[in-house]
Amino acid sequence: xxxxxxxxxxxxxxxxxxxxxxxxxxxxxxxxxxxxxxxxxxxxxxxxxxxxxxxxxxxxxxxxxxxxxxxxxxxxxxxxxxxxxxxxxxxxxxxxxxxxxxxxxxxxxxxxxxxxxxxxxxxxxxxxxxxxxxxxxxxxxxxxxxxxxxxxxxxxxxxxxxxxxxxxxxxxxxxxxxxxxxxxxxxxxxxxxxxxxxxxxxxxxxxxxxxxxxxxxxxxxxxxxxxxxxxxxxxxxxxxxxxxxxxxxxxxxxxxxxxxxxxxxxxxxxxxxxxxxxxxxxxxxxxxxxxxxxxxxxxxxxxxxxxxxxxxx
Amino acid sequence: xxxxxxxxxxxxxxxxxxxxxxxxxxxxxxxxxxxxxxxxxxxxxxxxxxxxxxxxxxxxxxxxxxxxxxxxxxxxxxxxxxxxxxxxxxxxxxxxxxxxxxxxxxxxxxxxxxxxxxxxxxxxxxxxxxxxxxxxxxxxxxxxxxxxxxxxxxxxxxxxxxxxxxxxxxxxxxxxxxxxxxxxxxxxxxxxxxxxxxxxxxxxxxxxxxxxxxxxxxxxxxxxxxxxxxxxxxxxxxxxxxxxxxxxxxxxxxxxxxxxxxxxxxxxxxxxxxxxxxxxxxxxxxxxxxxxxxxxxxxxxxxxxxxxxxxxxxxxxxxxxxxxx
Numbered sequence: 001x002x003x004x005x006x007x008x009x010x011x012x013x014x015x016x017x018x019x020x021x022x023x024x025x026x027x028x029x030x031x032x033x034x035x036x037x038x039x040x041x042x043x044x045x046x047x048x049x050x051x052x053x054x055x056x057x058x059x060x061x062x063x064x065x066x067x068x069x070x071x072x073x074x075x076x077x078x079x080x081x082x083x084x085x086x087x088x089x090x091x092x093x094x095x096x097x098x099x100x101x102x103x104x105x106x107x108x109x110x111x112x113x114x115x116x117x118x119x120x121x122x123x124x125x126x127x128x129x130x131x132x133x134x135x136x137x138x139x140x141x142x143x144x145x146x147x148x149x150x151x152x153x154x155x156x157x158x159x160x161x162x163x164x165x166x167x168x169x170x171x172x173x174x175x176x177x178x179x180x181x182x183x184x185x186x187x188x189x190x191x192x193x194x195x196x197x198x199x200x201x202x203x204x205x206x207x208x209x210x211x212x213x214x215x216x217x218x219x220x221x222x223x224x225x226x227x228x229x230x231x232x233x234x235x236x237x238x239x240x241x242x243x244x245x246x247x248x249x250x251x252x253x254x255x256x257x258x259x260x261x262x263x264x265x266x267x268x269x270x271x272x273x274x275x276x277x278x279x280x281x282x283x284x285x286x287x288x289x290x291x292x293x294x295x296x297x298x299x300x301x302x303x304x305x306x307x308x309x310x311x312x313x
Numbered sequence: 314x315x316x317x318x319x320x321x322x323x324x325x326x327x328x329x330x331x332x333x334x335x336x337x338x339x340x341x342x343x344x345x346x347x348x349x350x351x352x353x354x355x356x357x358x359x360x361x362x363x364x365x366x367x368x369x370x371x372x373x374x375x376x377x378x379x380x381x382x383x384x385x386x387x388x389x390x391x392x393x394x395x396x397x398x399x400x401x402x403x404x405x406x407x408x409x410x411x412x413x414x415x416x417x418x419x420x421x422x423x424x425x426x427x428x429x430x431x432x433x434x435x436x437x438x439x440x441x442x443x444x445x446x447x448x449x450x451x452x453x454x455x456x457x458x459x460x461x462x463x464x465x466x467x468x469x470x471x472x473x474x475x476x477x478x479x480x481x482x483x484x485x486x487x488x489x490x491x492x493x494x495x496x497x498x499x500x501x502x503x504x505x506x507x508x509x510x511x512x513x514x515x516x517x518x519x520x521x522x523x524x525x526x527x528x529x530x531x532x533x534x535x536x537x538x539x540x541x542x543x544x545x546x547x548x549x550x551x552x553x554x555x556x557x558x559x560x561x562x563x564x565x566x567x568x569x570x571x572x573x574x575x576x577x578x579x580x581x582x583x584x585x586x587x588x589x590x591x592x593x594x595x596x597x598x599x600x601x602x603x604x605x606x607x608x609x610x611x612x613x614x615x616x617x618x619x620x621x622x623x624x625x626x627x628x629x630x631x632x633x634x635x636x637x638x
Contacts, residue, residue: 078391125389125418132389137413143379144414147386147394150371154347154392174410177379185371 019101020066024303026234029100030060031296034262035289036096036109042285044113047121048277052093053262054197054231055164058254059097061237062162069159072102075129081159082148084133086141087166087195088122089277094131095119103130139172141165142192146178149187149251160245164193168200171209176222182251183223191244192224192253195231197260199269201276219253231256232263263295264288315612316622317490317526320533325463325491328522329427329484333358335470336395340366343474345393349373351380357397357427357484381407381422385414388422393474400426400442400483404449415479416452423473424449424481430573431606431614432523433486438605442483447578449481450551456480456504457551459572459580461525464493465548468502476504483522485573487611490526492546507554513541516633517561517568518625521547521580524571524599531571531625538626540633553583555591562592567632571599571625573615595635597628 021029033056041047062068062083069081085094092112099106104118111117118128122136133144145163152159165175182190194215200208212218219226225247229236237256244252260276261267266284267274280288318324325331340346340362347369354360354372363370373380377398384394396403403426404411415422426449429442449457456476460469466484473480492510493500501508510525511532520528525546532542543565545557561568568588570581581598588596601618615621 082390133385134413134418137409139378140382140385140410140413143382143410144386144389146379147383147388148390149386150383151387151390151392154369155390174376174378174382177373177376178382181373181376181379181383 017071018066018069019064021064023234023238026060026065027296027299029064030057030234031292033060033096033100034292037092038280038285038288038292040096040109040112041092041279042282043110045279046113047092047279048089049092049279050261050267050274051087051166051197051276052090053264053267054258054260055090055093055195056096056262057232057234058164058193058195058237058256059093061234061241063097063101065238065241067241068162070101072129075103079157079159082132082145082161084135084141084145084161084163085123086135086163087138087169088135090164090195091119091121091123094123098128098130101130104128138166138169139174142175142178142182145190146182146185146187149182149190150185152189153187158189160189160191162191162193164195166200167194167196167198167205167212167215168208170194170212170215179219179222179224186249187251188248190251191241192251194253194255195258196255197258199260199276204269216255219255223250225250225252226255227252228255229257231258264291316523317530320530322490322492322526322529324488327484327486327488328460328463328466329358329486331463331466332425332470332482332484333361335467337361337365339471339474340369343393346474347371347387347392347394349380349384349387349394349396351375351377351398351402353398356399357425359395359397377402377406378410381410382414384422385410385418385420388415388420389418393421393423395423395425397425397427399428399440400445401428401440404442404445408448412452416454419454419478421477422479424479425484426481427484428486429483430485430522431601431618431620432573432611434611434614435608437608441606443575443601443606444578445481445483446550446572446574446580450578450583452479454479455551456549458504458549459483459521460548461522461546462489462492464491464495464500465502465546468500469548472502472504485523489523492525492529502548505549505552505554507557508546508548509543509557510546511542511544513543514565515540515542516629516636517543517545517565518571518629519545519547519558519561519568519580519584520571521550522573524573524620527620527622528571528625530622531629534622534626535629540629542629547580547584550580550583553587555587558584558587559591562588562594566594566636568594568596569599569625569628569632570596571620573620574600576600576602595632597632599624599628
């Protein structure tokens, strides 16, 4: 057993994967993963497509933009960077990213939420490679990430820990307990990403808990390094992740302004009656996929040279 | 407390002290052990570990939810974390964090709850854990330990770290009589295996924690009345030593349980379920009956809430009289 482990370690050192795709390819990946989110949640008939879509550009950059160090063939590699999806209802977003990264076959995606599938309704640690924590009870992932970050320091390892939380999730007191403790321990290997999609289960954040704002000032007051970006702008996301690495002696938060549903009209919270945690009908899904395709085609038209390069033409 | 002195037991340290000393000892043997505190280390006695290994001690402030989830992350990253607080704050305040971050993913986190039961005395019910055994045994994957005295708490602390997986260990505030010889290494302590402290065939007393000394005293009194009681220290509530319970039921025909905990969901409930499943015989229960206690001296409280050797004797006579009816 030990011998095997030693061998594995050696192999891993030389096989670490940190895919670093150019921006136009990241656009293409985000488009495909968005399609997969719609397809899998529509088939499942339950789940949280809009909460996954708001996060998908960030997840794309994290997994395929050269940010996260990981090896899908060795998911327990001790030096891997950790990503914890604390807003566990965005599980479909995490699953499509993990499948794209090669943690498991995409054939599993249609089994989302089915009896016996490792793709459970919320992420379950130990069931599926690449899932670093069982989440779904909001507020806990940042503390768990802090535990990983402290362990890295004790073990003199240089891995980084990324935790994605929701804006509604920040209603939880534990988020602020973790914020305090992480700043106290100056864990600069911990980066929080706030998917600020402005809506929680029963209404907009501005109504449910208006005093959550100004949220950037709160994190600043807790002595975190704060970055604020458009969470659908690939270059801004890349830039923010790269800049967090240069922060020393402080945990960092990227407040990513996003749209719950990634601008698809069916999810428009002002103009439609779409609810949090509700999947699309077959017809709605068809329209949403067409709209996604249009969005991507428009991007490709506007960035022709990039697209050609991306195709390797 | 006076329990056990009538039968010549000498007073030892509190179980929280024994735990704290054992933890420090284990800390030097196992560099992977880390401690997470919620600003009560001088009460739980993790302060001994802090003095010896400050780099492996994380002070999270008065924030139990974060404290427990941080331990979850430390365990997921391969460390061997121990979290200690007052039992009531640890289990009640961070219940969901224990459920999601430790029990469900079956992570190797050790939880120690001090100030359990009503024998903490004057601090009043807000500080008294009388539901903790029920709360902890409820979790799938959990092991629940309630040691009786100083030497067995040292042994329990060691056994807890030898065990891979989540454990809840219950300690107490007051000094308790010494039941076992040795300093911890010579004490029999196998998780899931009850220690038989006294043989007898008329009935069996199954106790845990401070009630073990009370059970021994009760057994002596019962002998005066011509009843030979078998006495078990059931230091592991989960997994329960079902074989010992079944054998006791079959061989002695009546059982009394004794615990410093609510009767709901504690040792008695676990034993009763086992008895009903394996070998139905009369069972009587000594424990706290559906109420919170109040401030007072430990002696006053144990008396007022029915946790004395005399209460065990009374229940034993009742159980005995129900035999073969």
